[in-house]
Each structure stands twice: as structure tokens, then as C-alpha cells.
Amino acid sequence: MTSQNVRGRRRATGPAVELRPARATMEVRPRDTERQVRRRKSPLRQVADFAAASGVGQKAGVALAATGLALTVGLPATSPVMATSESGQSESALAVSGGSQPEVSAAASAKIDFSRAAVATAADPDGKLKQLLSAQSVGSIQRASSVGTLASPLDSLVTASPFGYRVSPLTGGTGDFHRGQDFVAQCGTAVHAAATGKVTFAGWHEYGGGNRVVVDHGNGLETTYNHLSSFNVKVGQTVTRGDTVALSGTTGASTGCHLHFEVQVNGEVVDPMGWL
Secondary structure (H helix, E strand, O other), X not given: OEEEOOOOOEEEOOOOOOOOOOOOOOOOOOOOOOHHHHHHOXXXXXXXXXXXXXXXXXXXXXXXXXXXXXXXXXXXXXXXXXXXXXXXXXXXXXXXXXXXXXXXXXXXXXXXXXXXXXXXXXXXXXXXXXXXHHXXXXXXXXXXXXXXXXXXXXXXXXXXXOOEXXXXXXXXXXXXXXXXXXXXXXXXXXXXXXXXXXXXXXXXXXXXXXXXXXXXXXXXXXXXXXXXXXXXXXXXXEEOOOOEEEEEEOOOOOOOOEEEEEEEEOOEEEOHHHOO
8 A cells, every 4th residue: 555645755555575685695706817927927028929919010039149149039010910930820829829939049159240341442543643733733733732643663662862952972072962862772673654654765864864764744744763774665655653664773873773763843853752
């Protein structure tokens, strides 16, 4: 039976409904067998495993063979390309199934070669000399620019008497002007052209040079080779830098076997050491 109050709500007037007794219930959740495994893994390892299992990563092996130890590093990739093993099974499947990652290793005695192919550049001293002579008047060329533009007239240069004023080895008098640079050379030593040019003189020099060869290199630059025992070039012949033009000797106004080497600029002698 029910009754209605003034607000229109109905109220039961019959016997009270008996409440159901409360029952204690306990829900048993299934045991997570992988939970302990995840706890033991580092965060970086968990991320790598997730990337491999989700199909968006691949691993790269990095080996250090210098000490015979192998180090394998798993890195997530940004592309969806999956690496596969020789058996056709994807690398992600191997990672999920617990398969070990392949190691790249080498023996402790293995050598790592870091050598690279040698890079060599061929110098062009004749080209440098030609450019130097054509760029300016030969008389205004500075020593800093001319040094190294002429090759050595001998395989080995050992200086004897220098260019300039000296005591004459013939008379013993002072004030003797030495027009070139003397180099030590046994008689019969090969004498080379200092640069490419044309032979303008090959014969006897009446002013003390003995057997003499003169090579014109153009633009007012000449080299001369004196006191020679013999020469094997002739006037008008073109010689190349390094060609043997004669053999050293002691002809003319000489006190012993040697090479007297001169450099002339517009007919005037200059210090040969400024060009070698």
C-alpha cells in the first residue's frame, strides 16, 4: 500500500523490503608473466624492443674488433623497412621470439687499415717560370718570386765560391768580381739544363769560361755553364729542364774541377742563388 503526500510523492506504507546481505568478493586478476622481465629491462632496452616488435624499427650491429670484443647496439630506424635474416624470418620476429642479435666480430690479431690513397700533385716549374717572366719585366722580378723557378744544374749542389766580390783564386788580388756561383763537381759530372730553352752558344769562351754552353729561356733570362770538359748540344737545339747538356771540367780560367753557373737577366749577371 502507498500514500501520497502534499507534494505529490508517493510513499510506501507496506512492510520494509529486506536488504540483501553484503557478500565479500575478490576478483582474481590473471598473472602477468612478463612483468618481472620488463622490470629487469632498462628503459632504453624496452624502447628498442617495442620498436622492433611494432614493425617500425631495425637494428644495426656495430663491431669493435681492435681488442677482439664485439659490441652490438640496437637502434630504432625511422623507415618501415624491415631487415630479414637468411632464413627469411623478419628481424622483428626474431626479437619477439627472444632470438639473439647477430654479432659482428673479428679476431684479436685482426688489423684495421686506415690508410688512404696517396694524393700527389705534379709541379710545373717551367710553367711557373714562364708565367713569372710574362707577367712583368724580368729586370723587376723580386727574389721572393724567382726562388725555385730554376732547377739545379747538378744532381747535388755543394757551393764553393759565391757570387760577387772576392779574392781572386788566380792572382790573389782583392776586388775580383765573380760573375757566377761555383759548385763542387768532379770532372765528368753530368751538367743539367736549369730550365727549358734554346741553346744560343756552345763552344770556347775567350774570357776565361773555357768550354761554355748558354741557354736562352726567353724574356731576357739566360743561364750559362762554364769550365766544361765537354758538351753534347749544339746551337739552335731546344733542351728541356733536367736534360744533360755537358760534363763538368776545369777548362779556361780554372784552378780545379768544378761548375761555374751563371744567371743573366737582360745581359746582366745576377746572383744564381736567387733563382735556385
